[in-house]
Amino acid sequence: QSVLTQPPSASGTPGQRVTISCSGSSSNIGSNTVYWYQQLPGTAPRLLIYANDRRPSGVPDRFSGSKSGTSGTLAISGLQSEDEADYYCSAWDDTLNGVVFGGGSKLTVL
């Protein structure tokens, strides 16, 4: 059971906008920033969003992040087939004194 809760799956058709939620608590997302990672099949994770809503260079602006209270959200607009991947959220947890991840959400492009 992961400390951060994500839906196990999400899906959309090419061109659509999809969102993936990440629910936490006051000890993690409520008091710290949210990060998002993309893991394409058979590859290492890649940083997608940092500090709640910032994109590293090279990440398309189709990807965006937000945070409200104890939840974070990843939005992907203009969905493309190459976006099919697993997506993970993470945050520091003040109680556990460590980084916690969500269980991951598998995005399928129909």
Place this chain on the structure above:
Amino acid sequence: QVQLVESGGGLVKPGGSLRLSCIASGFTFTDHYMTWVRQAPGKGLEWLSYVSGSGSVTYYADSVKGRFTHSRDNAKNSVYLQMNSLRVEDTAVYYCARVGVAGANEFDFWGQGTMVTVS
């Protein structure tokens, strides 16, 4: 460009030990915390440990505290994960990653991973 290359994975019996290495290049090594993250087969990501740029500060997840030791050799641009008292549930791909900004928790570059099988 930033590169991280892990090595040292393999097959080990329960109760055994293994030492993973990660060689870094393409950035000022001492400016960054480094971290280890693992992923059991078909499962999600699990954070394991941090080591500070100087190597003097470490943090561990409860699941590995007391069994794993994260260290670094700045002269060799390398970090290590000494894993003792290994359990079947430690079977996973182990990734080393760079922490992007001091005080933050973003893992901005990752290695390709090394597989550890405890059986």
